[in-house]
Amino acid sequence: MAIEKRRDEEPSEGRRSYGGDAEFWSSLGLDIEGMSPKAQAVTGVVTGGAILLGAAALILFTSFWWLIFVFGWFLFPALGAFARGIAGLVDSPREAGLPEDDKERELLEAMRDKGELTPAQAAMETSLSVKEADGMLKELAEGGHLDVRVRGGGLFYALWDHDRGAAEGGSER
Numbered sequence: 001m002a003i004e005k006r007r008d009e010e011p012s013e014g015r016r017s018y019g020g021d022a023e024f025w026s027s028l029g030l031d032i033e034g035m036s037p038k039a040q041a042v043t044g045v046v047t048g049g050a051i052l053l054g055a056a057a058l059i060l061f062t063s064f065w066w067l068i069f070v071f072g073w074f075l076f077p078a079l080g081a082f083a084r085g086i087a088g089l090v091d092s093p094r095e096a097g098l099p100e101d102d103k104e105r106e107l108l109e110a111m112r113d114k115g116e117l118t119p120a121q122a123a124m125e126t127s128l129s130v131k132e133a134d135g136m137l138k139e140l141a142e143g144g145h146l147d148v149r150v151r152g153g154g155l156f157y158a159l160w161d162h163d164r165g166a167a168e169g170g171s172e173r
Helices: 021-027 037-061 065-090 100-114 119-125 130-142 162-169
Strands: 146-151 154-159
Touching (some): 100 130, 130 154
16 A cells, blocks of 8 residues: 655745634734734734633623533634734844834944944844944944954954043043
């Protein structure tokens, strides 16, 4: 008896691999995929709460107690949206949507850890592109916040070394 190996198929563009809850949300007129993680979590909590309140009202005030099983199935998409939102919030700050202050902090922390960086190295260590890192490093150097060193035709940016500055220019207070 011959056994054929089934061809692995990628999910099509319209469907995701996590199931059919996108259809549930689109039937409510919501684009859950386009929401921010915080909005996904809030939508999941609000929808789940409304479903539970509706089920509790049916159980307490009518003889339709058996509808709790129907309402239970509607809780799964709400729980999925909540979990996806929380997972998005917990993700690392390497997200492209960081505010400018967070990007600058990320760049300076990488510089503190590595000592000195070129724009390409800064792009590898942070979520910045090479162009963003180059512009930000130049701006910080022009403001006098960074030391610029030239070696082998390349520009290296580093935090000011207070010990070296004190040895070259006298004492600092």
